[in-house]
Amino acid sequence: MAEATPPPDRFPPVFSKIDADQRARAMAPERRESASARGLAELIGIARLGSPGGNAGLAGLLVLLVGVNAVLLPGQFATFGTLQSMMFQLPELGMLALAMVIALISGGLNLAIIATANQCALVMAYILKALAPSAASGSVVVLAIVAALAAGLLLALAIGLITGFLVANMGVHPILVTLGTMSVVNGISIYLTRGTVIAGVPEPFLVIGNGVLLGIPIPFLILAATAMLVAFVLNRTPFGIAVFMIGSNLEAARYAAIDTKRVLVGVYTMSSVLCFLAACLMLARFNSASAGYAESYLLVTILAAVLGGVDPFGGFGRISGLMLALAVLQVISSSFNLYGLSQHLTLAIWGLTLIGVMGFKAAAAPIARLLFFAKSAPPRKDAP
Numbered sequence: 001m002a003e004a005t006p007p008p009d010r011f012p013p014v015f016s017k018i019d020a021d022q023r024a025r026a027m028a029p030e031r032r033e034s035a036s037a038r039g040l041a042e043l044i045g046i047a048r049l050g051s052p053g054g055n056a057g058l059a060g061l062l063v064l065l066v067g068v069n070a071v072l073l074p075g076q077f078a079t080f081g082t083l084q085s086m087m088f089q090l091p092e093l094g095m096l097a098l099a100m101v102i103a104l105i106s107g108g109l110n111l112a113i114i115a116t117a118n119q120c121a122l123v124m125a126y127i128l129k130a131l132a133p134s135a136a137s138g139s140v141v142v143l144a145i146v147a148a149l150a151a152g153l154l155l156a157l158a159i160g161l162i163t164g165f166l167v168a169n170m171g172v173h174p175i176l177v178t179l180g181t182m183s184v185v186n187g188i189s190i191y192l193t194r195g196t197v198i199a200g201v202p203e204p205f206l207v208i209g210n211g212v213l214l215g216i217p218i219p220f221l222i223l224a225a226t227a228m229l230v231a232f233v234l235n236r237t238p239f240g241i242a243v244f245m246i247g248s249n250l251e252a253a254r255y256a257a258i259d260t261k262r263v264l265v266g267v268y269t270m271s272s273v274l275c276f277l278a279a280c281l282m283l284a285r286f287n288s289a290s291a292g293y294a295e296s297y298l299l300v301t302i303l304a305a306v307l308g309g310v311d312p313f314g315g316f317g318r319i320s321g322l323m324l325a326l327a328v329l330q331v332i333s334s335s336f337n338l339y340g341l342s343q344h345l346t347l348a349i350w351g352l353t354l355i356g357v358m359g360f361k362a363a364a365a366p367i368a369r370l371l372f373f374a375k376s377a378p379p380r381k382d383a384p
Helices: 013-049 056-072 080-105 113-131 138-170 174-193 203-210 218-236 238-248 250-255 260-286 297-307 319-339 343-376
Strands: none
Touching (some): 080 113, 080 238, 080 297, 080 319, 113 297, 138 203, 203 218, 203 260, 218 238, 238 250, 250 260, 297 319, 297 343, 319 343
């Protein structure tokens, strides 16, 4: 008669030890899942809020610059007129910087932002001049403005979709793709206009860039509303979290079941739509459009983004930091104008400011890293 199989607790000691280890490993996935959930929550928290105190240095620098200039330029700098002037000058650069930041956070770069904005402005200016001559009635002007805005938006969407498709599918760095896009768009704009300026748009359209509401310039209100909307999309939507994750690690995002190609197409489409808004502001402010406008803004948008805490390699960045960086750059520019200094010196000071902030961050990074990991590390458990 065959012997009955002994129960598990009567296995030889070595097998009992193995069985205990197996039971411990069977319980490990729950602990690993809990740790992974905490890690993902921390990653999303960083994406939404950024590193603690990340904007404190920029805010302090801004307060210092305002205080020093208010003392050195009494009756000139600390006036409502100067503040209003800065709010009129900031929106074009700010909108283009938003377009650049979205691409930077995704781990890429959009060199075509200026070319896209200029071509959208040229198309809108051409339609406005063709459909709404100076003697046109009010209803005709309204229809012309609607048609021009629709055409500019469709053009921006087309450029963004094509750029995003190429970035997502060609397998080359976005710098090369957007460099090609920039060259194509610029070439078409210069060829069609022969490098000339299209000037003269209807008076109602100029309100977008020159109007004032309760003492606050309308273009600044448009920039503020757009910045808040972009911050909400990036920080509070699945698309925005996917953008951060792709910028942090593209392959990991792909293995996490994120449709990286669709997200990248959305990134560059969103960037181009922001270029369209910048085109509207520039056309309304300058009352003209040209393929050569705002060319110097390209590198300044990158400077403002990096100064505002956006990681140039992707994955991290805050819109609030970008806005503070833009305010710092604008205060420097406006104060130098009041001092009567050359605009070329302003560019040099902007560069020195970036180098100084980057040097400070590099020196403080080890301390910040230690504090972060000390705060996020799980509590130790005493061994039995």
